[in-house]
Structures are given as structure tokens and as C-alpha cells.
Amino acid sequence: MFKIQNNDKLETWGGNKFIPLRRQDTGDAYFLEGSIYISYIDTFLRLETFCHENTGAYIVPKWQSFEIDDIYDFICVESIMKNKQDIVK
Numbered sequence: 001m002f003k004i005q006n007n008d009k010l011e012t013w014g015g016n017k018f019i020p021l022r023r024q025d026t027g028d029a030y031f032l033e034g035s036i037y038i039s040y041i042d043t044f045l046r047l048e049t050f051c052h053e054n055t056g057a058y059i060v061p062k063w064q065s066f067e068i069d070d071i072y073d074f075i076c077v078e079s080i081m082k083n084k085q086d087i088v089k
Contacts, residue, residue, distance in 0.1 A: 002030045002057075010055045030057065033065045 002010040003026070010030070013021055023029065036058060037050040044050065063084065066077045 001026070002032075003027060004030065004057045008057050009053070010051070010057050030059070033060060033067075035060060035065065 001013050001021075003013060005011050013026065013029070032051060039050050043052075063080060066073070066080075068074050068077055
């Protein structure tokens, strides 16, 4: 879980420490949803990750960020896509 700093960079909740938090006790929280990663090649090779102290945030609207792992996910997404004109603002 991440939060976005004032400079639009990602920061983990609790820095480098794992701090168990209830979602209801946090502000806006974000996760790496995987649709886009951009990095300088030398930075990626040096750090071996896309996520580091200089990682910028790009917020994907919830209705555009689906993960289909089973038939239940597929049915939910299918319903959303059929009715997206009523959902999208």
C-alpha cells in the first residue's frame, strides 16, 4: 500500500517498516496495479525494481483497473463493461 507525497512520488505506509494498518484508518491508499511501468534502463538495472524512492504516481480510475483471475472476476467485469455508460462520470 502506498500514499502519494506532495511531489507526486509514491511512499510506502510506514517507510521501510511494515506497519499493520486498517484501510479505514488511512487516507487515500494506492497499489501497483501493473498496467504501466516506465523506467530509465540504467536505474532499473541498478536497483532491479521499478519501485524506488523516486517512483512517480499515475492514478488509473478504478473502473479501468481490472484483474481477472477467475470466472467471478470475469462476470463482474463483464457487467461493468456492459453498463459503463451509466458508471463513467
